[in-house]
Amino acid sequence: MIKALLARLKEGCRTGAFPPAAPSLPPEFRGRPVIDADTTEEDVRKMKAVCPVEHALAFSNGIASIDMGRCIFCGRCAEASPKIRFTKEYRLGVFRREDLIVKAGEKDYTPPRQTDREARALKGSLHLREVSAGGCAACELDANVLGTPAWDMARFGIRFAASPRHADAIYLTGPVSANMQTALDKTYAAMPEPKFLIAAGACAISGGLYTQGNLPAEPALFIPGCPPHPATTLEALLRFTS
Amino acid sequence: MTEFKTFPNEESLCEYFSSLGGWTDPEKVVPLKGASAHEVAVGPVHAGVIEPGHFRFQCMGENVYNLQIFLGYQHRGVEDEIVRADGMIARQIALAETCAGDTSAAAAAAFSEIMERAFPARFPEPAPKELALRSLLIELERVANHVGDLGALAGDVAFLQTQAFCGRIRGEYLNMTAHLAGNRFGRGAIVPGGLRVTLSEEKAQELKNWIKRIKPELDRALKLMFDNHTVCDRFDGTGTVSKETARAIGLVGVSRRASEDFNGDVMARALVRRIEIEEAHAKIAALLAGEHPCRGEARHEEKSGEFFAVTSTVPAWRGPLVHAAAFTRDGKMIKYKIIDPSSHNWHGLAWALRGEQISNFPICNKSFNLSYCGVDR
Numbered sequence: 303m304i305k306a307l308l309a310r311l312k313e314g315c316r317t318g319a320f321p322p323a324a325p326s327l328p329p330e331f332r333g334r335p336v337i338d339a340d341t342t343e344e345d346v347r348k349m350k351a352v353c354p355v356e357h358a359l360a361f362s363n364g365i366a367s368i369d370m371g372r373c374i375f376c377g378r379c380a381e382a383s384p385k386i387r388f389t390k391e392y393r394l395g396v397f398r399r400e401d402l403i404v405k406a407g408e409k410d411y412t413p414p415r416q417t418d419r420e421a422r423a424l425k426g427s428l429h430l431r432e433v434s435a436g437g438c439a440a441c442e443l444d445a446n447v448l449g450t451p452a453w454d455m456a457r458f459g460i461r462f463a464a465s466p467r468h469a470d471a472i473y474l475t476g477p478v479s480a481n482m483q484t485a486l487d488k489t490y491a492a493m494p495e496p497k498f499l500i501a502a503g504a505c506a507i508s509g510g511l512y513t514q515g516n517l518p519a520e521p522a523l524f525i526p527g528c529p530p531h532p533a534t535t536l537e538a539l540l541r542f543t544s
Numbered sequence: 545m546t547e548f549k550t551f552p553n554e555e556s557l558c559e560y561f562s563s564l565g566g567w568t569d570p571e572k573v574v575p576l577k578g579a580s581a582h583e584v585a586v587g588p589v590h591a592g593v594i595e596p597g598h599f600r601f602q603c604m605g606e607n608v609y610n611l612q613i614f615l616g617y618q619h620r621g622v623e624d625e626i627v628r629a630d631g632m633i634a635r636q637i638a639l640a641e642t643c644a645g646d647t648s649a650a651a652a653a654a655f656s657e658i659m660e661r662a663f664p665a666r667f668p669e670p671a672p673k674e675l676a677l678r679s680l681l682i683e684l685e686r687v688a689n690h691v692g693d694l695g696a697l698a699g700d701v702a703f704l705q706t707q708a709f710c711g712r713i714r715g716e717y718l719n720m721t722a723h724l725a726g727n728r729f730g731r732g733a734i735v736p737g738g739l740r741v742t743l744s745e746e747k748a749q750e751l752k753n754w755i756k757r758i759k760p761e762l763d764r765a766l767k768l769m770f771d772n773h774t775v776c777d778r779f780d781g782t783g784t785v786s787k788e789t790a791r792a793i794g795l796v797g798v799s800r801r802a803s804e805d806f807n808g809d810v811m812a813r814a815l816v817r818r819i820e821i822e823e824a825h826a827k828i829a830a831l832l833a834g835e836h837p838c839r840g841e842a843r844h845e846e847k848s849g850e851f852f853a854v855t856s857t858v859p860a861w862r863g864p865l866v867h868a869a870a871f872t873r874d875g876k877m878i879k880y881k882i883i884d885p886s887s888h889n890w891h892g893l894a895w896a897l898r899g900e901q902i903s904n905f906p907i908c909n910k911s912f913n914l915s916y917c918g919v920d921r
Contacts, residue, residue: 306705309768316712328719330726354638376732378634432593436620438917439595440645440729446593450711464591481617482596485588511639512620529645531728
């Protein structure tokens with residue numbers, strides 16, 4: 303007993319200063335991409351040739367764009383063409399699907415603010431039910447990380463609930479495999495109103511590398527990444543309710 | 545280790561692929577009848593933040609008489625997608641990496657070895673330094689997962705100090721992987737013919753310094769748990785799989801070692817993980833000191849048949865991860881198969897729970913920590 307207490311004292315407080323301080327991200331971190339305004343169709347073709355995801359990059363009406371909802375942030379396109387770069391911007395969570403599309407020439411990004419009153423009412427008490435539906439478990443593992451002392455999301459009142467009956471939102475990961483469709487629909491139906499769907503990771507947002515099943519509702523929060531960095535997830539969840 | 549085989553026709557090829565085994569469709573529930581018999585159904589959506597699977601605990605009173613495990617909820621067709629993406633290496637490797645997220649680095653290495661052996665002209669054998677970095681990423685993956693699981697085991701017996709310490713320390717291993725590979729799970733780093741990242745002198749030194757700091761912290765966290773008699777009492781003799789059973793049902797990796805070297809209970813699997821953490825650190829130190837990993841003997845066989853297949857086995861953290869691919873003689877991929885070590889070990893979990901109290905399921909489950917998606921593919 304005394305040994306355990308001494309070890310606890312020695313460990314001290316390990317919770318990071320984020321938030322409100324900026325998170326400590328590795329120098330290799332790949333965040334929100336930016337595309338140069340003068341990107342040509344040929345440049346996009348070069349990027350597409352090395353992109354592992356179908357339909358992540360596009361060129362229409364003379365404008366190049368990248369869909370963060372499909373992107374797995376591998377950075378191959380940035381190696382193939384100097385017209386696209388991945389910035390250190392980790393605040394990737396958005397409330398509308400179309401906001402995930404980054405168009406060429408876009409500058410000065412500010413993350414969108416929550417206007418939904420029902421979502422804002424959940425500030426300080428957001429209970430999530432995780433449904434893993436056909437993914438690779440990396441999103442789940444990095445969601446679990448938020449519960450460790452390093453991130454300690456419980457200090458903001460954000461918790462994973464064991465039952466959908468106790469949850470405000472489903473934290474969906476994975477592309478929704480055929481065999482999980484019924485389970486996901488039933489879990490969503492079992493939640494009391496008001497209820498939200500949060501799509502975390504490329505698979506849950508768009509299917510990512512795979513074909514997407516049916517979502518039970520339009521997601522109220524999209525957290526891109528493969529998997530999303532814990533800083534991205536925590537910031538998105540906090541902004542979702544504020 | 546890679547193996548090269550040729551086949552005269554598609555039939556013999558298919559026969560070979562089905563002989564590789566894996567988890568087959570579960571049988572129907574076998575009903576348990578009797579006055580004190582009852583069934584507990586769990587899943588597919590579990591209470592924690594984990595993958596889906598359905599468990600049927602067939603109980604006699606408090607004790608589990610039989611556990612039936614139903615998988616397949618995670619099936620999304622990884623293998624077929626890899627075949628369909630033939631020619632798009634970046635897509636194929638991303639698919640292989642997302643077969644099981646916690647085994648990403650090992651999967652990328654397995655896929656790369658296959659392509660290097662199948663098309664040596666296009667993907668030359670990586671330099672020893674590159675092979676060393678691959679090995680390093682696989683070892684970091686091993687330690688991160690073992691640390692996470694030991695922490696989770698501590699949490700399941702309410703020993704919260706080690707749970708909290710290990711949770712934090714596992715995060716540091718992921719951060720270091722991100723520093724070396726650009727992704728917390730080591731994704732996108734290993735590619736056929738080499739790597740997309742290099743280990744500079746500066747980074748190698750950083751890694752050495754970091755290990756010097758983190759390893760004693762990890763040792764302290766684990767010692768605290770293994771020295772605690774109440775924890776040991778819960779682990780000892782719980783969920784035992786005997787050596788004979790382990791051999792008969794073909795367990796591999798951590799679970800097999802626990803039954804061969806120790807007595808096959810939760811404590812044994814925890815100890816094997818602790819030992820493997822030590823071994824992984826010794827290997828990391830050796831790799832950083834310039835030792836090159838050996839890669840098994842390369843056998844160059846005449847591609848005489850109409851089809852040829854390449855199998856690669858990578859020492860992933862759960863056990864041997866096997867990837868196999870079949871090609872036509874002109875290099876078109878026609879079949880891909882992934883056998884996660886979990887495929888063999890789910891039977892072990894079912895066996896471990898026989899005769900146990902149902903309340904022992906969490907620690908039995910964590911001691912194995914098997915992959916659902918790796919099996920469902």
